[in-house]
Amino acid sequence: QVQLQQSGPGLVKPSQTLSLTCAISGDSVSSNSASWNWIRQSPSRGLEWLGRTYSRSKWYNDYGFSVKSRITINPDTSKNQFSLQVNSVTPEDTAVYYCVREVGSNRYGFYFDNWGQGTLVTVSS
């Protein structure tokens, strides 16, 4: 059974960097059939996909256009986890952040089947 355990601070000051980590059990961050995503949710923006990292012989990253210039998602194979960094945060980045596993196939499409518990991150001085 796959479990995703998130960790990281719940309060970040404006202009600083938001950093979260997602520890994986029951699967591998290096899996060639899964992708590892970050999604956030706020009342003003709803559910927003931030990006993903995945391995298919080599590592790839995809990022959502709204945060592309400020975001980094990295795998850590030694600890079987992946991380999110968002630079230069503003109060607009206040949200619940989720780490999520994506699986699927070209035949049936892809979908999010396992979610972390969520971390409320507040951007405030």
Place this chain on the structure above:
Amino acid sequence: QSVLTQPPSASGTPGQRVTISCSGGSSNIGGNTVNWYQQLPGTAPKLLIYSNNQRPSGVPDRFSGSKSGTSASLAISGLQSEDEADYYCSAWDDSLNGRYVFGTGTKVTVL
């Protein structure tokens, strides 16, 4: 921010059938599969339907999904009190270098 449009609310009495619509465009629903997620209060979303109409193991068969053109629907038949939750549709969008998009969400209330 949400690209897919859903009604903000839906309701029914226990045992009734409730349907939720999800409207998109050619770059998302029109060209890709639709997934549905259920979010109970204070919890993370949970996969309910994938690939337009497929139920993951453990999801009751009173939940069903369909897709036609650039729209999709989720139906809940035999509504139960534990179905009171927020429901979101989602699809891959081929525009802007590709991204996942979500619906605006529908709050289902069991009267």
